[in-house]
Amino acid sequence: MADRPVEIQLDRDVCKLVHRFARTLDTHVRRVADELGLTPAQAVALRELSEPITARELAVRMSCEASNATFVLDRLEEQGLVERRPHPRDRRAKQIVLTATGERGRAAVVDRLSARSPLTSLDARQQETLRSLLGVLVEDGNGQPDARKTSS
Amino acid sequence: MADRPVEIQLDRDVCKLVHRFARTLDTHVRRVADELGLTPAQAVALRELSEPITARELAVRMSCEASNATFVLDRLEEQGLVERRPHPRDRRAKQIVLTATGERGRAAVVDRLSARSPLTSLDARQQETLRSLLGVLVEDGNGQPDARKTSS
């Protein structure tokens, strides 16, 4: 049952490469976060907080569970980088807003993350190919027929 | 200094897609592991233990730190899936060997992981493109010019 060598090998190769490159990206974030005295998850959260959003939306942007966003936000709030405000239209939700310090932190994170990106060994055309291939996979992988619109 | 839109956006998109698809793969492993009563890391370790190797080599194959391999191996050993034997040629190292139960577990893991792979929405040609692009990135990312010379 084990031998359909070529297809399976290709599949495994790709999975392994995706995993390894994801870890390369992770290491990049980790290094940047370290330089700024942040934890990696905090850096990612700041990057995604380009505007006031709910904790739920942050979780979506970080592609993690909501409980996780709560965890990271707790620490960001302790450090005075974000504020949790009541949402104007939905009393269940909270609006996450960057403080002045948070804004500075975010600027630094965004700046350093885009510098020395691990993607520079591919030219724009290759990156676009990559984007479109991954786009198919991600769409399919989450293949939930998306019954939701992102009307915030 | 925030606006070099196109290049940066492409870069970010690709990073985000890689991250999301890596999590799709992770979820796949998680589901399979769950079905077999294993933790995700255990399933991955079993998958990589296609032959007796050292803990170090396992860490490389799992692309994680050595300390991590130790952690996973502790639990696999507790559950009687692997054995740590003294390495025949190097007394520092240990050889990780699957038990009979471990072999069965590995077979089940390998079998189920290859079934319903998240890559099926790409045909072989696209997968090869993906492999070659990621290959460049991974090689480059790990490609720290190693200040070591072969002492030949």
Place this chain on the structure above:
DNA sequence: CTTGAATGATTCGAGCTAGAACTATCACAG
């Protein structure tokens, strides 16, 4: 209004992970 399903946020438990510090061993040069 009342009911019930869906949603936003949180808490908690179990497990994963990197990185640093440490021990033992090896490889090599003197």
Place this chain on the structure above:
DNA sequence: CTGTGATAGTTCTAGCTCGAATCATTCAAG
């Protein structure tokens, strides 16, 4: 042999993550 540096494995700490359970609120009927 002795010392030096590299390597294999382990331990420990701090932090990350999922998934399940919980609570309040919202929304859609009736």
